[in-house]
Amino acid sequence: MIQFDHVCVTARDKLILSDINFTLNQGDKAVLCGKSGSGKSTLLKTLLGLYEVHSGSISCLGKPLTAASLHVIRSCAAYIGQEPMLGADEVRAALLLPFKFKAHRGRLPSEPEINQVLQRLQLPTSILKQACRHISGGEKQRIALARGLLLGKQLFLLDEVTSALDEECKQAVIQVFTDPQLTVLSISHDALWLEHSDLVYELKAGQLSQIKANEYTRY
Amino acid sequence: MNTLDIEFPQLLLTYLLCLLPGTLLWLIGLRLSRDIAISILRMSLQLVLVGVYLKTLFDVNNPALTGLWILLMLLIADFSILKRAGLKPRYFGLATLIAVASSILFSTLYLVVLVIQPPHYYDARYIIPIAGMILGNSMQGNVIALERFYSALRKNENEYTTYLLLGATRWEAVKPYFQDAVKAALNPSIANMATMGLVSLPGMMTGQILGGSEPWTAVKYQLAIMICIFTSTSMACVINLKLSLNIAFNAFDVLQDKVIAQAKS
Numbered sequence: 001m002i003q004f005d006h007v008c009v010t011a012r013d014k015l016i017l018s019d020i021n022f023t024l025n026q027g028d029k030a031v032l033c034g035k036s037g038s039g040k041s042t043l044l045k046t047l048l049g050l051y052e053v054h055s056g057s058i059s060c061l062g063k064p065l066t067a068a069s070l071h072v073i074r075s076c077a078a079y080i081g082q083e084p085m086l087g088a089d090e091v092r093a094a095l096l097l098p099f100k101f102k103a104h105r106g107r108l109p110s111e112p113e114i115n116q117v118l119q120r121l122q123l124p125t126s127i128l129k130q131a132c133r134h135i136s137g138g139e140k141q142r143i144a145l146a147r148g149l150l151l152g153k154q155l156f157l158l159d160e161v162t163s164a165l166d167e168e169c170k171q172a173v174i175q176v177f178t179d180p181q182l183t184v185l186s187i188s189h190d191a192l193w194l195e196h197s198d199l200v201y202e203l204k205a206g207q208l209s210q211i212k213a214n215e216y217t218r219y
Numbered sequence: 220m221n222t223l224d225i226e227f228p229q230l231l232l233t234y235l236l237c238l239l240p241g242t243l244l245w246l247i248g249l250r251l252s253r254d255i256a257i258s259i260l261r262m263s264l265q266l267v268l269v270g271v272y273l274k275t276l277f278d279v280n281n282p283a284l285t286g287l288w289i290l291l292m293l294l295i296a297d298f299s300i301l302k303r304a305g306l307k308p309r310y311f312g313l314a315t316l317i318a319v320a321s322s323i324l325f326s327t328l329y330l331v332v333l334v335i336q337p338p339h340y341y342d343a344r345y346i347i348p349i350a351g352m353i354l355g356n357s358m359q360g361n362v363i364a365l366e367r368f369y370s371a372l373r374k375n376e377n378e379y380t381t382y383l384l385l386g387a388t389r390w391e392a393v394k395p396y397f398q399d400a401v402k403a404a405l406n407p408s409i410a411n412m413a414t415m416g417l418v419s420l421p422g423m424m425t426g427q428i429l430g431g432s433e434p435w436t437a438v439k440y441q442l443a444i445m446i447c448i449f450t451s452t453s454m455a456c457v458i459n460l461k462l463s464l465n466i467a468f469n470a471f472d473v474l475q476d477k478v479i480a481q482a483k484s
Binding site: 012048049050052066067070074075077078079081084085087097098101102103104147151 | 377378380381382383384385386387388391469470471472473476
């Protein structure tokens with residue numbers, strides 16, 4: 001599904017990612033570990049075209065990542081950061097925000113679909129009426145996840161998405177991603193999350209290497 | 220009615236008036252005398268030069284010379300807009316020039332050719348002051364539009380990126396900031412029109428009345444020029460921002476740092 005081939009990324013003349021090679025097949029659940037500043041978030045954002053590739057190439061669904069094919073990756077991937085921006089005043093409006101854009105217009109989810117996704121993520125339907133500024137960080141993360149699920153995204157790029165969740169909610173999120181159709185590339189230092197992942201990569205000073213989950217040391 | 224000329228000794232009296240604010244500011248501890256003196260000196264020198272130049276321009280009344288003067292005004296405005304908006308002229312110079320020039324020329328020619336209809340539409344006595352007034356006001360609007368738009372994008376980079384990653388096109392993602400910026404740029408013009416004549420007597424109208432025109436003629440000129448200023452500012456801001464979108468972003472819709480001249484807080 002995704003292939004990084006000798007990818008180097010520089011930002012403000014500083015090398016952030018150096019010779020990154022890895023392949024992610026559909027259904028893979030991969031985790032990136034590494035110290036703060038090692039380039040984990042940059043790697044996810046590079047995949048979405050937010051950082052320019054200095055050398056090497058990235059391909060998604062068999063197509064090289066270029067300005068012309070950017071919409072392919074952006075339409076199949078959902079990126080959820082540690083503090084997701086919901087982009088609307090009310091939760092319902094935030095959830096339905098992407099359906100205002102041309103790319104998703106006319107695909108508005110039904111009420112039962114919305115309720116089902118909320119339930120899977122342990123969110124009450126009453127949250128729909130709440131103001132985004134009044135909900136917790138963990139709820140924001142799950143609303144952003146719900147938005148990705150409602151959009152039918154196949155690839156989830158998750159940056160510390162369980163950081164603000166309690167055990168019960170974390171289990172619910174992990175359960176959602178057991179779906180073999182969903183591919184996950186996440187940044188996490190959470191032991192439970194790592195346990196449920198097939199591949200664990202470590203980024204050290206911009207270089208990527210595959211490690212075993214039990215080799216992981218807490219950062 | 221002929222305008223009473225101000226004789227040179229009388230003009231000196233107005234300079235003497237500056238002693239009053241100068242003393243007041245000195246008394247409250249503000250040491251601005253140097254800045255004030257430089258500003259007054261610059262204003263005097265610039266206006267004397269413009270006076271000499273305009274007199275020559277009006278006497279010669281050559282369309283090519285008038286055009287050259289307008290081009291010079293546009294170039295100065297172009298650099299001034301970008302400098303004050305914190306953007307690099309190297310990248311945005313041409314886009315801003317196209318936006319401002321097209322809107323100013325359109326409004327000026329519309330007003331002169333269709334509305335005022337002087338014997339010769341290239342008459343410098345009409346073209347230059349009208350283009351100058353419209354340009355002066357439009358400049359302010361363009362500074363606000365560009366500055367607001369790019370500082371809002373930088374401040375809300377996370378939100379803008381979220382829109383993109385949720386499937387928005389570049390235009391869909393920048394649209395809220397674009398609308399806010401144009402609104403902010405036009406607000407002074409709209410407020411100005413709404414209070415015109417109530418809060419202040421506009422400069423052009425006052426000038427015309429002092430120059431010997433009938434108040435009713437002055438009112439009609441003022442109405443026409445205000446509508447042209449508004450039209451021109453709206454056109455210039457929208458065209459300018461639209462053109463700038465093709466320069467400020469890379470092919471992946473990311474705002475490029477290199478186009479910003481200075482960090483805006």
